[in-house]
Amino acid sequence: MNMTRSADIAVIGAGIVGLACALELAQAGTSVAVVAPRTGDHAGQASRAAGAMLTVFSEVEAAHPQQRVEVEVAERVAARAGYDAWLEQVADLAGRPAPALTPGVWVTASVPADRGELAAIAAAAANAGLAGQLHSPGDVPGLHSKSVFEALWLPGEAGVDAGELVAAAAAAAMAHPRIAWFDADASRITDNGTDLRIEVTDGEPVTAEHLVLAAGVQTSAIVRRSPGLALDLPPVLAGRGVSMMLQAVPERVESPIRTPNRGFACGAHLVARSDGRTYLGATNRLSTRPEPGRRASVDEIATLLHDGVHELNAGLRDAQVTDVRVGYRPYTVDHLPLVGRTANHKVLVATATYRCGILLAPRVATLIRSELEHPGTLDDHSYSPRRAMPVPDLAQLVHGRGDALAELLCQPGGHLPGGAVDQLGSVLCAALVHQHADPAVRRLTRSAPVEEVLPLLLDVAGRSTR
Structure with missing residues (x-):
């Protein structure tokens, strides 16, 4: 590993996207400086x-516009097609095995609305030539839920131990002769005309001709601390997720098992880890002020366990929690994403992969390399940070999210009288639109005009009536 404090390209961020970009660019023959914490x-x-x-299809929702589905699935299919070769490259560079992929993912149906979700997922897979198959719940190893009535098998997806993968990619970066890793946070970026200067929290600045900003939810904060750097980036929002590691699960899952997305969040899922433990994930709530050191709340843990126990495996009650x-x-x-x-022109961005970062990382890295080698390649790409981005109003x-709002309050499996879900959903939607007169609601909607803001708006509405 080269430790010169200047490089052809600097990469800010050492998540899987940043590491994939660093490795791709170093393999192309350029010197790379990674600026991000390595330890801790x-x-x-x-x-x-x-x-x-590797959720190529199972992140599709029935409510998604067809154009969005086509764009997202096409990129995910491309990422999955090259994934095995990328893992081999990471293993070769690291001098250690990369985690093996576990073929396939199961998507379960527990409530009537899930039939439509599974149909949308199955259609996306079939259109890509990787059709799924419907099965009875008894066919799914590790699934023990009385509420599940159907399961969709997706052979085009896979599971991977994310912890082992990030560790292998980090080892590959550390071992690469054209990569220097500076174990510090980037605090500010300045452009002196000839090159870029990255100031760090501990040590001398790092300089580079080009920069790849792959800092995840910290991207906007770094840009704010660099007032002289005009990037014209849209805001990067933060979805806070809580997950846990379990041991002594009564029956170990083989391929990952998940529910469809619901309640403005990703589905609950179980993924086997290489050390014998089982991963249970994950909640998802919009966070307007990310706090990296803030621990999981009791409510987040309770929600995660409720979904895991009731929809995936009742035996999780007897498992032991080893990590949250x-x-x-x-x-x-x-x-x-923003890619x-x-x-x-000296600064590129590679972030906002949301719930598909592990899958998209090598694909994003090849796109970044193409743009650096052939400027303008990504100008018309769907991921371009310069694209038009319409902002919806409240x-x-x-619109059309009444059932999801009602389900959010009841949780999956909650029972209401016939027709009450539609009625409750209509009332909730009307109440939220009415609440737009509240300055707090307007500020929140302006700062995060996405459907994930709706649960937060319900909280605001609830507080205002007390």
């Missing part, structure tokens, strides 16, 4: 709190 607990980092699943993790997933208003050149955000 990496509090709040999404990569190290992930399961993970918190990670902040970066995403944008239109839920597509490409910013308004400053009425648009709540």
